Amino acid sequence: MSDTQPTIEALLAAGVHFGHQTRRWNPKMRRFIFAERNGIHIIDLQKTLRQLEVAQKLVRDVVLRGDSVLFVCTKAQVAGIVKQEADRCGAMYITERWLGGLLTNFQTVKKQLRRMKELEAGSAEGGEWENYTKKERLMMTREKDKLSKYLSGIRSLTRTPGLMFVVDAKKEKIAVAEANKLGIPIISIVDTNADPDLITVPIAGNDDAIRSVELITKAIAETIAEARREAPVREESDDVAEGAMTYSSERGTEAAGDRGDERRRRRPRRRRAKPEAIAAHLKGAEGEGEPGEAAPDATDE
Template identity: 55%
Template sequence: MTMKQLLDSGAHFGHQTRRWNPKMKRFIFTDRNGIYIIDLQQTLTYIDKAYEFVKETVAHGGTILFVGTKKQAQESIADEATRVGMPYVNQRWLGGMLTNFTTVHKRLLRLKELESMEQTGGFEGRTKKEILMLTREKTKLERTLGGIRDMAKVPSAVWIVDTNKEHLAVSEARKLNIPVVAILDTNCDPDLVDYPIPGNDDAIRSAALLTRVVASAVAEGLQARAGRSNDAEAKPDASAEPLAEWEQELLAQSATADGITEGGPEAPREAVAEADSKLAEAPADVADAEKQA
């Protein structure tokens, strides 16, 4: 990850100065034309910490739940989570999805039951009204729970885009002591996040880039877990679960799809100079247009 990638994605743009959380002050470099500019040097540092945490969590058999229901994040959340075989929520967060997972799991079993009925001819012999009701039920369950259909237990950690919008997910994770990894925009509360990444959570490119970084950490963790699995006969490691066959296949796919480049960050002053030039080209109202309130 480089400073230029962050700048190109617009990760440095915060909210307007009148809409901010004072607790975010330490992550703000300056303000330009009434818009806060996030310190991307800190962003790079926190990306490294979050990346290492996610990688180690997955390497030891953990799962990461990707959460992002706002329009700007829905596509990248689904694409990146699917790429590395992790569960995701990109439509609507159902209350109790973590704290009442037993009930949610029953709904997942119902979804699989309906899918099995449809595939094996279980709908045959029923009235049109019954088939319509069953189809609607399946569609509704797919829309709300499709991303977590294979999640057998609560996740080891959650990745969240926009902690304000996903406050229910944050609250439930904290109640269960599940670590929260999230983008911190200038209107967020850093006290609620265990592994923060200061950045723009409203721009599509920024959310997609940071979500891809987390997915890449997951992919690296899966590779590490695969290595440990290969050595299990010589030296068993009870803390790491072996890779499932579908996870082995995902490794090959993610290795080619992973386009995050490695490289040292640029000097922070140079980065801010680039940010200034971008702001000069785009008036305050244009820059603020990227911020979807």
């Protein structure tokens, strides 16, 4: 974790400590403010570094658990940096307009992702588009470009993310509200004009300066990349532990693997004979006896 942790000197050089004008502040950010200089709030970098460490630990736990991380930044001046870092660490990203309901109406988003992939496959060489007219191909191209513009960063998203990293919590208020509604933890760069109570792990810092955003985003991205490299090792250790013994007060000792196999094993179904088959079987049995031979019950009588 120490390799991905920036120093206070690096934060200071990047201008992370510069907040907004004092007249634009949010009183809830008081605990992160160190002082006031020339009408501008100065952020306490010791607390910023401490919060960044907590955020990196949360990111690590989420990635090792197998969940995805979603980067959200629609600020034009820093969106390119966020996209670059997300691509580098293999995270999802939204750098264009946040589509309302992207998380709370995820089933519809999944349909749009499926449609985008169908259009991309059809537009490829030898695809189905060759069977359409020029006007139809033009309309489908426009639809594909529009979907790709907003959804290309989450094309491999199959379920809601396990964590969301936001650059400007105030600007991305819709994304923050949807994540809070679904209980998705949020890490965000929070300037002195934002509400830190809406964020799971607020990182107090300058969310306007390019170097400031780049430094913090890079620290989060490197933590994701580091956790991804450790994930295969963790999976191998889980395979080794499959033969471990578990203990139960009711059943005693049993192998964990055997218990899993027992759950998967199903009791065979008993097939019920049809009435027509039963009648045919009885009729055949009666016909097998020789003519004139009486049944045992008849002779006894």
